[in-house]
Amino acid sequence: MTSTIDPKAIGKPVRARRHVRTLTGYLPEVDATGKEHWPRGEEEVWQAGLRGVDQDVPSITKSIVNHVQTSLARQAYNLDDLGAYQAAALSVRDNLLVNWNETQLNYTRKNPKRAYYLSLEFLMGRTLDNALLNLGLKEQYRDGIKKLGFSVEDILDKERDAALGNGGLGRLAACYLDSGSSTELPLWGYGLRYKYGIFQQLISPEGNQLEAPDPWLDNQNPWELPRLDVTYEVRFYGHAERLSDSRGVWQGGQEVLAVAYDVMIPGYGTKNTNNLRLWESKPKRGFDLNSFNAGNYEAAVASSNSADAITSVLYPNDHTSFGKELRLKQQYFWTAASLADIIRRFKQQGKPLKELPDFVAIQLNDTHPTLAIPELMRILLDEEDLNWEQAWSIVTNVFFYTNHTVLPEALEKWPVPLIEHVLPRHLQIIYDINLFFLQAVERKFPGDRDRLARMSLIEEGQPKQVRMAHLAAIGSRKVNGVAELHSDLVRTTILKDFVEFEGSSKYSNVTNGITPRRWLDQCNPELSDLITKTLKLDKVVWLKDLTKLDGLLEFTEDAAFRKEWAAIKQRNKERLANYVQTTLGLTVRTDAMFDVQIKRLHEYKRQTLNILGVIHRYLTLKGQSPEERKKANPRVVFFAGKAAPAYYIAKLTIRLIVNVARVINADPDTKDYLQLYFLPDYSVSLAEVLIPASDISQHISTAGTEASGTSNMKFCLNGGLLLGTVDGANIEIAEEVGESNVFFFGHLTPAVEDLRYQHLYHPVPLEEKCPTLHRVLEQVSAGLFDDADIYEPLLNTIRQNDYYLLTDDFDSYIAALAMVDEAYADKEEWTKKSIRTTAKMGKFSSDRAILDYAESFWNIEPIPVTAKK
Amino acid sequence: MTSTIDPKAIGKPVRARRHVRTLTGYLPEVDATGKEHWPRGEEEVWQAGLRGVDQDVPSITKSIVNHVQTSLARQAYNLDDLGAYQAAALSVRDNLLVNWNETQLNYTRKNPKRAYYLSLEFLMGRTLDNALLNLGLKEQYRDGIKKLGFSVEDILDKERDAALGNGGLGRLAACYLDSGSSTELPLWGYGLRYKYGIFQQLISPEGNQLEAPDPWLDNQNPWELPRLDVTYEVRFYGHAERLSDSRGVWQGGQEVLAVAYDVMIPGYGTKNTNNLRLWESKPKRGFDLNSFNAGNYEAAVASSNSADAITSVLYPNDHTSFGKELRLKQQYFWTAASLADIIRRFKQQGKPLKELPDFVAIQLNDTHPTLAIPELMRILLDEEDLNWEQAWSIVTNVFFYTNHTVLPEALEKWPVPLIEHVLPRHLQIIYDINLFFLQAVERKFPGDRDRLARMSLIEEGQPKQVRMAHLAAIGSRKVNGVAELHSDLVRTTILKDFVEFEGSSKYSNVTNGITPRRWLDQCNPELSDLITKTLKLDKVVWLKDLTKLDGLLEFTEDAAFRKEWAAIKQRNKERLANYVQTTLGLTVRTDAMFDVQIKRLHEYKRQTLNILGVIHRYLTLKGQSPEERKKANPRVVFFAGKAAPAYYIAKLTIRLIVNVARVINADPDTKDYLQLYFLPDYSVSLAEVLIPASDISQHISTAGTEASGTSNMKFCLNGGLLLGTVDGANIEIAEEVGESNVFFFGHLTPAVEDLRYQHLYHPVPLEEKCPTLHRVLEQVSAGLFDDADIYEPLLNTIRQNDYYLLTDDFDSYIAALAMVDEAYADKEEWTKKSIRTTAKMGKFSSDRAILDYAESFWNIEPIPVTAKK
Numbered sequence A, B: 001m002t003s004t005i006d007p008k009a010i011g012k013p014v015r016a017r018r019h020v021r022t023l024t025g026y027l028p029e030v031d032a033t034g035k036e037h038w039p040r041g042e043e044e045v046w047q048a049g050l051r052g053v054d055q056d057v058p059s060i061t062k063s064i065v066n067h068v069q070t071s072l073a074r075q076a077y078n079l080d081d082l083g084a085y086q087a088a089a090l091s092v093r094d095n096l097l098v099n100w101n102e103t104q105l106n107y108t109r110k111n112p113k114r115a116y117y118l119s120l121e122f123l124m125g126r127t128l129d130n131a132l133l134n135l136g137l138k139e140q141y142r143d144g145i146k147k148l149g150f151s152v153e154d155i156l157d158k159e160r161d162a163a164l165g166n167g168g169l170g171r172l173a174a175c176y177l178d179s180g181s182s183t184e185l186p187l188w189g190y191g192l193r194y195k196y197g198i199f200q201q202l203i204s205p206e207g208n209q210l211e212a213p214d215p216w217l218d219n220q221n222p223w224e225l226p227r228l229d230v231t232y233e234v235r236f237y238g239h240a241e242r243l244s245d246s247r248g249v250w251q252g253g254q255e256v257l258a259v260a261y262d263v264m265i266p267g268y269g270t271k272n273t274n275n276l277r278l279w280e281s282k283p284k285r286g287f288d289l290n291s292f293n294a295g296n297y298e299a300a301v302a303s304s305n306s307a308d309a310i311t312s313v314l315y316p317n318d319h320t321s322f323g324k325e326l327r328l329k330q331q332y333f334w335t336a337a338s339l340a341d342i343i344r345r346f347k348q349q350g351k352p353l354k355e356l357p358d359f360v361a362i363q364l365n366d367t368h369p370t371l372a373i374p375e376l377m378r379i380l381l382d383e384e385d386l387n388w389e390q391a392w393s394i395v396t397n398v399f400f401y402t403n404h405t406v407l408p409e410a411l412e413k414w415p416v417p418l419i420e421h422v423l424p425r426h427l428q429i430i431y432d433i434n435l436f437f438l439q440a441v442e443r444k445f446p447g448d449r450d451r452l453a454r455m456s457l458i459e460e461g462q463p464k465q466v467r468m469a470h471l472a473a474i475g476s477r478k479v480n481g482v483a484e485l486h487s488d489l490v491r492t493t494i495l496k497d498f499v500e501f502e503g504s505s506k507y508s509n510v511t512n513g514i515t516p517r518r519w520l521d522q523c524n525p526e527l528s529d530l531i532t533k534t535l536k537l538d539k540v541v542w543l544k545d546l547t548k549l550d551g552l553l554e555f556t557e558d559a560a561f562r563k564e565w566a567a568i569k570q571r572n573k574e575r576l577a578n579y580v581q582t583t584l585g586l587t588v589r590t591d592a593m594f595d596v597q598i599k600r601l602h603e604y605k606r607q608t609l610n611i612l613g614v615i616h617r618y619l620t621l622k623g624q625s626p627e628e629r630k631k632a633n634p635r636v637v638f639f640a641g642k643a644a645p646a647y648y649i650a651k652l653t654i655r656l657i658v659n660v661a662r663v664i665n666a667d668p669d670t671k672d673y674l675q676l677y678f679l680p681d682y683s684v685s686l687a688e689v690l691i692p693a694s695d696i697s698q699h700i701s702t703a704g705t706e707a708s709g710t711s712n713m714k715f716c717l718n719g720g721l722l723l724g725t726v727d728g729a730n731i732e733i734a735e736e737v738g739e740s741n742v743f744f745f746g747h748l749t750p751a752v753e754d755l756r757y758q759h760l761y762h763p764v765p766l767e768e769k770c771p772t773l774h775r776v777l778e779q780v781s782a783g784l785f786d787d788a789d790i791y792e793p794l795l796n797t798i799r800q801n802d803y804y805l806l807t808d809d810f811d812s813y814i815a816a817l818a819m820v821d822e823a824y825a826d827k828e829e830w831t832k833k834s835i836r837t838t839a840k841m842g843k844f845s846s847d848r849a850i851l852d853y854a855e856s857f858w859n860i861e862p863i864p865v866t867a868k869k
């Protein structure tokens, strides 16, 4: 044969790289004296072209204009706000890059232990404003952009949210990255680069939620660095064989390429700029002989497209998993690429693998990345030739697992046949882990078969299922919940057996936190300025040590200060009203109390309780004389939140809210005392407008169901008061600010089990048990808000069974609302409560949380970027 | 209702643009005195940031380093050749942009008539080298790149071909764009931005062609400018209704977004830099209520992906159309977006639509864009409210149609039911056009029903089909073929009736051309230098007036010149041998004649004739004594070319070539006299290496089947001699260089019909008709090249029927090959022929062709960019 080429050789580089890499794990070559020598070409020519961080306005405008002209191929004549945003963002990106490069090089030189945060969701929101804040260039950019004929506010407003998450879990990951950089920890995130983020929510005229895809990358994304040189091959399907000694081989199937996109995460008040690496799936270049039938071009193209599909869409489900093959492929694709990258970086140091736990800690954000456990076993056994004990000891010292829920329906399980099909080798390893584990349990609890069945990684049934939380727990060094109460529940309910077997020291708590940069300084700049002025501290000091807020307490009694405080709240309410006016064309009165509930729609979060409370208030007002009504506390109630597309009851709740709003807001009798708005398409950016405007916010989950909540912290940090149940982080907030400054109601967690038992075995008719609620439901059923029949399935969840205890909590909820009204009547006292609330939020900085992880879990230390070498 | 938003309003900009656009049709605002005023911000701040074209090495290296650091986020430490290519390309792009902006602004100011070249294929090849040449910065970049530690050759080699075409038709479009810019004509191209270009060809060890997708955009493409602000909506499916007066409405169905990507086309020796606009399909942002069932999120995502799919893949078929729905969608998507863009630009001038033909000429490259005719009718009738006569008169003065083939199987037809489904309104318009047209024909030829049936746009049958060539012909102002013979054939065969009806002046010819920048100066720099030196003309002069090559004739008798000439050919042969060595690991002898046939695999191109000729030579050599053999002219035969994936016979031909090569190259008796190579994955870049190395090239299509051919011109321009049939542009080449300098053989076009008739009705057994060929086929059948049976289907196309007349032409082909051998024996005379060939190629510059179109068809004039304002 003269003229063939080996298909496998296609696309392979002809020559090996001539130079060692630096940025992500390689170092410059050194000469005999230890001096680094310039790697390529003439050093002075290179140096002449390199840039530092822009400092003054002229260099900033020059850089923006250059991006307008070249990157965007536009001119002053045809530049709109979106274009100006893009050019400004690109110039900011260039500045971030300088710090990012320095940070990565510094880590490589110092070679510390690193931590990796594996999260299937990162709900980053917008970047530009945060980048400017963290670079310390906000003023300079404001000036420069003005000189170019634009306003910085208009430009910031053009950025599309990076909405790669469903809700709290994803936003938590984003806050932790911000804190990781700000506290100078060597912490990287790993996630997926979804082509479509969380769906865009639209509300039809009838009140139905419609979901539209969110092609957020359409306008190009200035914040990512495509790293086309960082790729890994990931296998699916195929055939696994066991070899001797727990080893195996896995071959055939589909091979897909993971390509890295890096997102720079600048720290506040430091040069440290960490990395969030997101993986995109791509077909293998050229010819993937495994993936398709060679010789069929259309099939080849289809196979290429099916590789693209893996990272196409973020699953829009919160607290539910659906056993979808593509979702399993996402999870494996992401964990396999991330582990390959982590191990490559570790190996560059030339250390033996048994030292991996001394250099690497991997946090599993919920069970989504749990396949990392069998995947690391596979690598160590099949590729690195370690034996089972060595491998298992490495694995269980590298991983850490955060549990985010104890709701039974939210615990991830995968059907055994599906895993067998997609990941045949991993199923073998899971079975082996299970066997060794159960043997150990049996040694400690001989003959306790129930216990063995409860603890097994495999749940019996048709089909059998793999319990991911069990796998995550036994494969990790430590396990934590996300608030004190929740961690207790983890230890005493879903993982009780494991605590008994492994001891309680492994099962710990880290209460969630939020970044005060975004959630105070950025979203509420006036309040931030007032705090800085009042505390007489540089902003950078208290934003990095949030307990300093404590210093506000002494100003509670300062009337002038209170006036400023209240005036800022008022302006934030007007900002929100203005937003509603421009986006929805609706006029909100701003002299009323703003009462806000914004979060995913879910029965356990009980938006239903809130809307039924609103109806109750409406009926009460309707029953009053005009004179009586005049005494009412005027309220504007805001809802926002998305429902999972397949979550019928949650969507019905939205529909009810929308239709109640239609009736109430149009009723001349009541509209001065009660307004109601459902703001569509809840997002981080919308939260940033809503949260600073809230007088009171509602966090009213059935006790024991909300693991922590983080929006509660955000409201309180912005001086909004909290109305809530004794659940999640509400409890710790109350501990901090004092019970007299929060409004609590409802049954406590220990009572829940028993109440549910009563519902089932000793039901009491609603009209007896809770006549007020009964009256409300009757009105809905009677068609007061149109659509008489349509709400029956929603109402029936309350009338029958009532799993989330609305009938038990309704009366105390109404009472709590009345207490809120009463408290709000005394505006001075209310403002004092508001100041006290903000003042005591120091604990809830995500800096505290991330340092807690760093110290008590990962054992990593801050590695500040030192002066430029 | 308080809280709903209109789904249709989503994604619409809140405010209108504040500033008028410039680049593609808008002008700066002027003040009362007529002075343009600065549109935005402070003029001096803007000016301080703007750049011109780099001129010196330091500014070039600075720009490259800046791109390494920022655009690529890399450093000197981790930069490989690919990275260096990307950085250099980005810096070149910045320079091109300056000229591109000036050119577009200049067109807008001058407002001349413009021409648009609509082509479904643009086979651009690589860009960097051409851009450097046309910018006049080749030397400066060579120096700068060297200072940075890289070599310009290595870097050029990293560019991936833009292979958005199948072959000649697409490469012609690319040459025409180069010539349009170089001759300073206001000419834009419109095409599609396929995600996958023409497939990558691999050859399996057995000799089978395998096709792999070509994801050419994977490494990002520095040569395109995404214009996310230039988008149009394109509709498919839905429902069409007729209104009064030939008007109609078309509603519903799927709406897809076309996004523009601009590719800059620099002219040589001028600042003029035209534009090639490629469309990408995207889902409509947000909510396309028409496209899917609202409320089903998975369906919504699937629908988004189906919008992406439209421009996913270039159809890999040459001269065949398959009636695929997606292909029809591609054609309509592209013509609709292009027309919308053209009309928007025209309307900016505020002129009435009846003046459209005074400002716009649109060339239809083959029938692929023929839907532009009913689409423009639809716009004028349904959207612009013109009547039928006005609309038809505009249409028939705007369009021009180039026919590329008279092969019956290559004439595009679309099933009526398919068009009705995808484009219901267009089918109505096509029926109307047909009716009015046939009525006119009937008036001229009353009662001639056969004629009406032949000329109808609709071919009867099951299903009925729309004849696109007929529609293109009657909807255009002029029609041309691509070489004299071919244009004659168009007039006398497929469009004979139309010539009789409309008169012959509408049916014209423009012989194809090639750009001498790429096909001489870039691919054969030594020869270019020798020519410059010899002609004593600045390179820019003769490269822009190729007839100057004529001046070489007088040096034919100059022995020193001939020596240099031959030495260059020899070095080009060595360059090719080196390429084969590095890419395939095979050693080619360079002291033999290089005999090349490179083009798509197709029965009409008769690669089979060539390979059977090779076998015949092999058998002859085998039959000779070693002494006799020593007298043979040593030959190395090269093949390259792709076969359409579904074209069984063409793929079998490749397999035969590969297996013959295996046997021949290993045969110790003959390998010093005959070598054979099939080079995989033919491409523009491979052509650039092969063409300058050829002593003789083969263009041996059955007479009357190859419309023109352009590779024949390329070989001859590089001093390669031509062995061919009396077909296409071969004839005109022979006219120019004189018959004594080319090698012609085979039957002539007028004989073909008759020979085919004889084959069918008076077949003569092969052993009688052509015993030499018979013997060759017998050997193949007998398994001399393995796979005894496998070639039977291929051999049977010759034994039975022999549609392409191999049996008729084989003997004269062998005789011609012998003449070539004989001529080559006299090296001095051969070199003279070579010089004479190059010298007489002036006619075949695509500059000549494009100026011909400009003058005789489009009526447009050069609009040079004048000094910077």
Ligand SMILES: Cc1ncc(COP(=O)(O)O)c(C=O)c1O
Binding pocket: A123, A166, A167, A168, A171, A598, A599, A600, A682, A683, A684, A687, A708, A709, A710, A711, A712, A714
């Ligand atoms: C967009 C978004 N979704 C969800 C959440 C989490 O909200 P909660 O803690 O109320 O569940 C937040 C937190 O502010 C958020 O910004």
Ligand SMILES: Cc1ncc(COP(=O)(O)O)c(C=O)c1O
Binding pocket: B123, B166, B167, B168, B169, B171, B598, B599, B600, B682, B683, B684, B687, B708, B709, B710, B711, B712, B714
């Ligand atoms: C890649 C490629 N394909 C096809 C062609 C057209 O070849 P021909 O004119 O021989 O059909 C050319 C012309 O050189 C080419 O470069």
